[in-house]
Amino acid sequence: MKITIRDIAEAAGVSTTTVSQILNNKGSRFSEETRAKVMETVKKFNYQPDFFAQNMITKKSKTIGMIVPDVTDFFFSKLIEGVEAYLNSFGYMMLLCNTSHDKLLEEKYFEELLRRSVEGIIIATPNMLNDTITKHPKVQGKKVPLLLMDLGKNPRNEGKLLVEEYQGVYDATKYLIDNGHRTIAFLREVGDYYQLSERITGFLNCLEDYGIEEDDRLIESSPLDIQGGYQGANRLLEKNIPFTALVCTNDQMAIGAYQAITEAGLKVPDDISVIGFDGLEITRYMSPALTTVYQPIYDVGYTAGEFIIGAIEKPASKIPNKTFPTKLLIRDSVKQLTD
Amino acid sequence: MKITIRDIAEAAGVSTTTVSQILNNKGSRFSEETRAKVMETVKKFNYQPDFFAQNMITKKSKTIGMIVPDVTDFFFSKLIEGVEAYLNSFGYMMLLCNTSHDKLLEEKYFEELLRRSVEGIIIATPNMLNDTITKHPKVQGKKVPLLLMDLGKNPRNEGKLLVEEYQGVYDATKYLIDNGHRTIAFLREVGDYYQLSERITGFLNCLEDYGIEEDDRLIESSPLDIQGGYQGANRLLEKNIPFTALVCTNDQMAIGAYQAITEAGLKVPDDISVIGFDGLEITRYMSPALTTVYQPIYDVGYTAGEFIIGAIEKPASKIPNKTFPTKLLIRDSVKQLTD
DNA sequence: CTGAAAGCGCTTACAG
DNA sequence: CTGAAAGCGCTTACAG
Known part of the structure; x- marks a missing residue:
């Protein structure tokens, strides 16, 4: 039924060795004549080497695994897009695993990915990973490079992909201060998910640098989604402590x-100025258009793809670290205060 | 280096046949004693059968391929989430391919997926597929079931997953009419992507059924994204033809x-009432909250997973068809007109 | 320049 | 109840 390398060899009147070598552009030079004949019958039979047979020998699955907490989250889908774009151009494919924030699933997927002989694994996670993952023999032995997109949470000395979140929020806060704002509220993430501590720190340090006293009551914690932003802002508003500006840990909260x-x-912004973080496309169309800190998520993903392939092809070398800049996108949600 | 079935066999003092049979719960019963011994040494060596060796024989890759035009689009990421959730519970994994709307890539990925011996393929596409895909021997021969999420665009007689878009928009339009609206504008998709003709038809038919004359000038075509909605609505507004309500082909346009x-x-809604389509979570937090037609994208994806696995396990049976209901989510973007 | 043979790590008739 | 042997479809020394 299935056409094998033997069928091609027979039809072309050569050995399977010859077919294999020619197809894989290997060493010994064959006469132009047999090469042509082989290529021709390959084409004629539309022959493709069996993926599994090939892999059993070469151990090159040309596949990487990617584990994310939530595919539908804009951040992760953008990340996936970036990774995939790079892989694609190198003939690699991605086995995608969605944990729905389930830490147990994270480990289960990791094991399954290894069993499927992926050549590399990317895990985007807010979690402190278990030793079963980080100290797995295949990872330790550099057999399967592991790249973490965890904001640097898990200690390691290579493959750190970071974003200048601190500087981004610092700049945003500074921008507010430059515009005359002195009572600035902050909506931060709640404790059980990603720890975005760089962001709140950038905020607090900026206040301090410009001699503005921090007011704990103006800082609320909430989930990092639209509803969280809605409820957090409501809690802030209900306190009846006047503030003229609000910095949100991400764009969804700002919405x-x-x-x-x-x-x-x-x-907004007449009574309260608002600044977000992420630079989602949608924020351009909010009314008023949201001033926000842009972070290059696609690029981070693309680079992750680059680094993981690099690590696969050169297992000896260290995975580089890279830090990506943020950029304050100035739009219409901040009012210039004259006083 | 790598522990093989032979190592286990030796260590347990049995044959590889025995190990294989026991591990795969196959036929012949072995004494409880050898079974225990085998399981024990398997555990001790932490042995896992080589995925590729196993697959070369069984041809069961436990993998399906999924091709989408854009992972970052809410619709597709939600679809992926649904598919993945089902696959996960059956030990299948997904090779994800993102075409970025590139039709050539779509075919390339399809071929590559086949070469990698996936057991089934799901393609979400706005395109009329080439024969190289739909008439591929492996597809025709039911070797690799193919499930299309194309709004029924490609003719076929099984595996049609549809959503009651017509009824959804019809209901929305009816709701507007019931609230006294008579001049209703419509923002439809532009020609080169998904053809959402059910939606505009639902709109037009409803108008007709209630004796409202269609006004071509009140229908604009635009891309199905936020920007498209913005520009389309502007074009509508610039015409200076008064209208009291606007139906948008999707939520992004409504934004x-x-x-x-x-x-x-x-x-909104005092001057112009607006209705969207999709029921994205974000629409709940728009101000005013958007009245929109909800479609169960996750469920569609989950069912797609169910159907593809069903087709894999029972190649003889037809893939079922299924149509999903929509539901009008009544919120605050429609004004009751009193006249 | 080319081929016979071994081997990758499994599973599956088949035989006992 | 269990094992020897063939075979899946490739690639890769090795020999000539």
Whole structure:
């Protein structure tokens, strides 16, 4: 039924060795004549080497595994897009695993990926990983490079992909101060997921650098989604402590905050200025357009693809570290205060 | 280096046949004693059968391929989430391919997936597929089931997963009419991508059924994203033909339309009522909250996973068809007109 | 320049 | 109840 290398060899009147060598552009030179004949019958039979037979020998699955907490989250889908774009151009494919924030699934997928002989694994995770993952013999032995997109949470000395979140929020806060704001609220993440501590630190340090006293009551923790932003902003508003600006840990929260502010009968930016973080495309179309800190998620993913392939092809070399810049996108959600 | 079935056989003092049979729970019963001994040494050596060797024989890669036009699009990421959730529970994994709307890549990925011996393929596509895909011997011979998520665009007589888009938009339009609206604009998709003709048809038929004359000038075509909605709505507004309501082909367009309406100095819903389509989570937090037609994308994906696995395990049976209901989510973007 | 043979690590008739 | 042997479809020394 299935056409094998033997069929091709017979049809071309050569040995399977010859077919294999020619197909893999290997060493010994064959006469142009037999080469042509082989290629021709390969084409004629539309022959493709069996993937599994090939892999059993070469151990090159040309596959990497990627584990994310939530494919539908804009951040991760953008990351996946970047990784995939790079892999694609090198003939690699991605086995995608979605954990739905289940830490147990994370480990289960990791094991399964290894069993399937992927050549590398990328894990995007907010978690401190178990030793079963980070100290796995195949990882330790550099058999299967592991790249973590965890904001540097798990200690390691190579393959750190970071974003200048601190500087981004610092700049945003500075921008607010430059515009005359002195009472600035902050919506930070809640404890059980990604720890975005760089962001709140950038905020606090900037306040300090410019002699503005921190007011704990103006800092609220909430989930990193629209609803979280909505509720967090409401809690802030209900305190009746006046503030003129609000910095949100991500854009989704800012979207929710807009809603809360509007419902409270206030306006952005006339009553409260808002700044987000991420630079989602959607923020351009909010009304007013959101001023936000852009981070290059696609590029981070693309680079992750680059680094993992690099690590696969040169197992001896260290995986590089890289830090990506952020950029304050100035739009219409911050009011210039004159006082 | 690598521990093989032979190592286990030797260590347990049995044959490789025995080890293989026991591990795969096959036929002949072995004494409880040897079974225990085998299991024990398997555990001791932490042995796992080589994936490729196993697959070369069984031809069961326990892998399906999924091709989408854009992972970052909410629709597709939600679909992926649904498919993955089902696969996961059956030990299957997904090779994800992102075409970035490149039709050539679509075919390339399809071939590559086949070469990698996936057991089934799901393609989400707005395209009329080439014969190289739909008439591929492996597909025709039911060797590799192919499931299309194409809104029924490619003719076939099994595996049609559809959503009641027509009814959804019809209901939405009816809702508008019930609220006193008579001049209703419509923002439809532009020609070169998904053809969402069910939606515009639902709209037009509803108008007709309730004796409202269609006005071509009130129908604009635009890309199915935020920007498209923004520009389309602007074009509508610039015509200076008064209308009291706007139906958008999807939620993203509605988001853009909100922006255009606000910028024109008008208010939703006081001046113009707006209805979207999709039911994205974000629409709950728009201000005012968007009234929209919900479609169960995750469920569609989950069912796609179910059907593809079903087709793999029972190649003889037809892949079922299924149509999913939509539901009008009534919120705050439609005004009751009293006249 | 080319081929016979061994071997990758499994599973599966087949025989006992 | 268990094992020897063939075979899956390749690639890779090795020999000539």
